[in-house]
Amino acid sequence: MFFHSCSGQNEKEINTTKKNEKMKKIDIDKFKKNWSKGGAFFSLSDGTKIEQYETDDGFDEIIKKPLPSFLSEYNTYYKDGNLKSSTIVFSEVSVGKSFEYNKVGKIISEKNEDLKFGKIKYTDILKILNEKNHLDLKTGKGWYKDNGDLAISINFNETNYLWTIRSSEGIITYSKNSPAGQGLKSNFYYEIDGNSGKILKE
Structure with a gap:
């Protein structure tokens, strides 16, 4: 996609x-x-x-x-x-x-x-989260947890132009491209090519 x-x-x-x-x-x-x-x-x-x-x-x-x-x-x-x-x-x-x-x-x-970004900007990441029903762009629902902490963690790697997106809660997801190369606790996890917009992992 x-x-x-x-x-x-x-x-x-x-x-x-x-x-x-x-x-x-x-x-x-x-x-x-x-x-x-x-x-x-x-x-x-x-x-x-x-x-x-x-x-x-x-x-x-x-x-x-x-x-x-x-x-x-x-x-x-x-x-x-x-x-x-x-x-x-x-x-x-x-x-x-x-x-x-x-x-x-x-x-x-x-x-x-x-x-530092390729063709895919942070506004495009918002659009993806909205289309995946993780976020409501009109109300902001889904961005914060009830305690005020971020519900979604987003990182960008300038070396390979890779966006990584994960929820802050959920099952353990493992990926070598995670920020520290470790298992991530996440309900959803995406890796997105910052130049093409292709979802490499979900």
Whole structure:
């Protein structure tokens, strides 16, 4: 079975990463005030969920956008709270543009993550999951488990242009192309050629 790339318009709508025109900072006082069980956790009025953690180098932040968005934002901050890096993530795959900043907020690195893909983009993976009835693109149902963790794990291998997709629960599936070459606990598992869209394993 083959799948072909979605329209550029669809990808443009989903991929909205852009530079920070104003230096972004993490509110350290708010973080300390709301710290509980290893981190600080917030929910915004639009449904966005934010997780913040303190590290040896500063702070990490995960921003989960409300469904039916399937993208999250991963930010790191210096110890003084200034933004250090920003990346948009689709499951476990970086997409869009990622940025690195120096301590005064100047961009020192900008990378177009989408250049690593072949013809099959992450929007095509969403389409496949929808057609296989693992995901509802209109509502986002199937993307998260009840506890808020991702229900679907997606990886992309830049060396051989191979997409691997699996559910986070279920029977054990073995494949040499799994991220660590180990058995995977999965209700479904796919390997997809990133150039042709052919499903190599399911």
